[in-house]
Amino acid sequence: MTEPRTGTVIWPMQSWPEAGDLWRRAEELGFDTAWVYDHTAWRGATPWYDAYTTLAAAAATTSRIRLGTLVTSPNFRHPVPTAHAARTIDHISGGRLTLGIGSGGTSRTSDGGILGGPEWTPRERAERFTEWVDLLDRLLRGGETTVEGAHYSAREVNMGPGCVQRPRVPFLIAATGARGMRLAARQGAGWVTTANGPGAGDPFELVRVQGERLDEACAAEGRDPAGLRRVLLTGFTGEPWLESAQAFADLAGRYAGIGITDIAVHWPRPGTDWDADTKVFEAVAPAARR
Template identity: 80%
Template sequence: MEISTVMWPTRSWPEAGAQWRRAEELGFGCAWVYDHTAWRGTTPWYDAYTTLAAAAAVTSRIRLGTMVTSPNFRHPVPTAHAVKTIDHISGGRLTLGIGSGGTSRTSDSGILGGPEWTARERADRFAEWTGLLDRLLTGPETTYEGAYYSAREVVTGPGCVQRPRVPFAIAATGPRGLRLAARHGAAWVTTGGGPPGRAPRDAVRDQLAGLRAACEAEGRDPAGIRPILLTGFTGEPFLESPQAFADLAGGYAELGIAEIAVHWPRPGTEWDADMKVFEEIAARHAGAR
């Protein structure tokens, strides 16, 4: 199993650059960053795409990614342009995490104004946004008129370093989102959340079964999709100790999870953890790869 980390875009440069270099030194397979304009009232909160471009310039091995981009405030056309640019700066190390977006106005929902999206519209936008982004990144030229998004004679060249495009990691748990992951995803992301009273591991087992069913419906081999567990949302003590991490990660590996993403410790918040424990976990499970 691979271990990755989620970075907080709250520090200014060059302090943030040193943290990204440290993530690479610790051996993490990927360093992800949340893509919001703000999050749970945190200030400052820097832009994900410009952060990734800067991180790409000061690292050389670690993969970089969004966890996750959404249609809430990004249009597929400029997003595709930024994605291609970062893929070139990084030498083909970018993975694009994509989700339907949240509903909290303290993050990014509704910041562009207009009526609130219904759950159905959010799902429709997610599907159309992802499909159009796929076309924009594979080109060579895209003209599209959809229900929510459009593009006119957008030239893709020179395209992505990675072919046929930057890989997508689709965050979803419902039937429509899982079909989208089966259709477009190189990876699939879950936070492990499930119905009330359902144990996180049981919920992930159910979701993996749903992903396999979606792959069957799409004619896709599920072995071609990398399951990623984003930790920190179910109360499981992944960062309590190296042994706690090993026990939890081992249980999820048995289910089929291929990558565990842990948050970089953030003092003074619910995401805090002992940095020595964090680095020991990295040494045992990331640096030893």
Template identity: 75%
Template sequence: MKISTVMWPTESWPEAGELWRRAEDLGFHTAWVYDHMAWRGSTPWYDAYTTLAAAAAVTSRVRLGTLVTSPNFRHPVPTAHAVKTIDHVSGGRLTLGIGSGGANRTSDGGILGGEEWTPRGRADRFAEWVGLLDRLLTGPGTTAEGAYYSAREVVTEPGCVQRPRVPFVIAATGPKGLRLAARHGAGWVTNGRRDGVDPERVVREQLDGLRAACEAEGRDFAGIRRLFLTGFTDEPWLASPEAFADLAGRYAELGFDEVALHWPRPGTDWAADMKVFEAIAAA
């Protein structure tokens, strides 16, 4: 079980740089960051890609990634350009977490204006977005005319450091999204949240869906990473090292090979004892 952390893009530089170096020193596998324009009214809230580029320059071992980039405010062409650049700055340490995005306007849903996206329209946009991003990152050149996104004579050489491209970890829960994860994802991520339902039951159902999607796509289920994003259920992940060890063991048995813990953030739902957090990382 790999242990990762989720960083908060709320600190200015150079204080933020010290936190990213601390995440590396604590030995986390990946330091993820949320990719939003804002989040639940938090301010300041800095750009994820700029933050990752800066973090790449002050670290050398920890992997870096987004949780999650979405079509809400990013077009595949400039997104691919930024992804390739960060992959080069980091020496091939970037993982791209991607999802369909939500409709919450306190984050970034609908922030660019226009018509509201229906759930089906959002899923269709996401499928096209992921497919085009995959093409743009594998290159060497891309021209595409889609229903939602287009690219004209985009030169993608020299491409990513990682081959054939930066790995995708796709957030998905429904059949269409899970098929997308099986088709394009090096990994899949979920937070296990469904109101009134036990998280372990939720993820069992989702894992069954992912197995079915892998079978439909001719993909080896064992070859896809499975990441659990903690902090969105009532489970006491950061109550104590013992509580963490118990939960991590249970989720490993379910089939997860990575968990991500939020960096403790006082005064929020993600407040936690920093000594416990560091003890978990050390263990």
């Protein structure tokens, strides 16, 4: 059993250059990855800065740490400009970008329905998610792309030589249902879960069952499940991840036992459910545990 890699989610709520200090600090602390939420807002929080421009700036101000979104969604992004932004950040970072991608939420306090129009049904949301990911995959592989989809199209889009990373920037697919799991198995370098959801009980048991479903999806797609990263985004279940360094180690070890390869903890945010002792947060960083 290998110890999970540890990353942190940096809230896009500080303007530059203060935000730049956080990204550099994440690298100094030895975190393997640093993530940003991709919304126009989140639960009504303000200020809230754009994820992709933030990642471009973070890529230019760091040198080692992997950077990415947890997660991008079709709610307000089209695959064509998203691909151009992602390819650009991949080049700025020297190949350190990973894209977490999800189907998107429904709350307008984040970005659900923010572009107007009729509400998407669950079926349409799932169809859009699959089509969005498949088109983004084609675009990021380089060359010229023309696709006429049911929801997203691209006409003679020239992405040139593509990404630094080959065949493209890696995707981490956030999914809980059978269709999303199949998409993760087919297009993902990994899968993302929050161990939470409607009617969720014990988070550990939920992740264990989800992992089994992911294995089944891999079998259906002819994919070796051992090749997928399995990312747990913490902070949504009440588990004491940042109560102490020992609590973190105990939980990380327990989840590693059911296949979790990556843990993401939130940068402490005072006055919210994601508040934590900064000293504990720094103590769970990889540099402090070496």
